Amino acid sequence: xxxxxxxxxxxxxxxxxxxxxxxxxxxxxxxxxxxxxxxxxxxxxxxxxxxxxxxxxxxxxxxxxxxxxxxxxxxxxxxxxxxxxxxxxxxxxxxxxxxxxxxxxxxxxxxxxxxxxxxxxxxxxxxxxxxxxxxxxxxxxxxxxxxxxxxxxxxxxxxxxxxxxxxxxxxxxxxxxx
Numbered sequence: 729x730x731x732x733x734x735x736x737x738x739x740x741x742x743x744x745x746x747x748x749x750x751x752x753x754x755x756x757x758x759x760x761x762x763x764x765x766x767x768x769x770x771x772x773x774x775x776x777x778x779x780x781x782x783x784x785x786x787x788x789x790x791x792x793x794x795x796x797x798x799x800x801x802x803x804x805x806x807x808x809x810x811x812x813x814x815x816x817x818x819x820x821x822x823x824x825x826x827x828x829x830x831x832x833x834x835x836x837x838x839x840x841x842x843x844x845x846x847x848x849x850x851x852x853x854x855x856x857x858x859x860x861x862x863x864x865x866x867x868x869x870x871x872x873x874x875x876x877x878x879x880x881x882x883x884x885x886x887x888x889x890x891x892x893x894x895x896x897x898x899x900x901x902x903x904x905x906x
Contacts, residue, residue, distance in 0.1 A: 857881055
């Protein structure tokens with residue numbers, strides 16, 4: 729459901745992006761014009777977010793119905809893995825168990841370093857795009873459209889990182905279950 733929401737959210741962000749770009753293109757350089765555009769964009773975002781939430785309620789209910797998770801308890805959706813079964817030393821009944829120390833070792837030695845590396849890369853890429861933005865803005869002779877280049881580069885980096893990080897997240901999730 730999370731990834732369905734993420735895809736829906738990403739698609740829905742096209743509307744504010746297009747509207748904001750149009751506003752930015754037609755905004756004059758004086759303070760009053762900028763203030764008016766900020767207010768107009770804020771009102772647009774309030775309306776857009778309301779419509780987005782209502783549409784997601786409908787879409788989420790549709791997915792829940794289609795995937796058979798509507799009013800279904802979470803424990804009945806996925807069968808627990810058989811390799812984690814053991815006989816309880818207290819009740820002598822079969823229970824699901826995974827040693828906490830194994831999970832902690834994996835979290836500390838694999839998950840945490842991978843997350844730190846991913847966050848560091850995104851942070852450095854963002855700083856690089858900010859520096860590129862400053863460089864582009866310092867050259868007064870460039871056409872206005874070229875000033876969007878750092879934002880386009882950042883958008884491409886974010887899109888690529890989203891796909892790579894999704895694969896890393898699946899891998900970490902699968903490994904963390906063992």
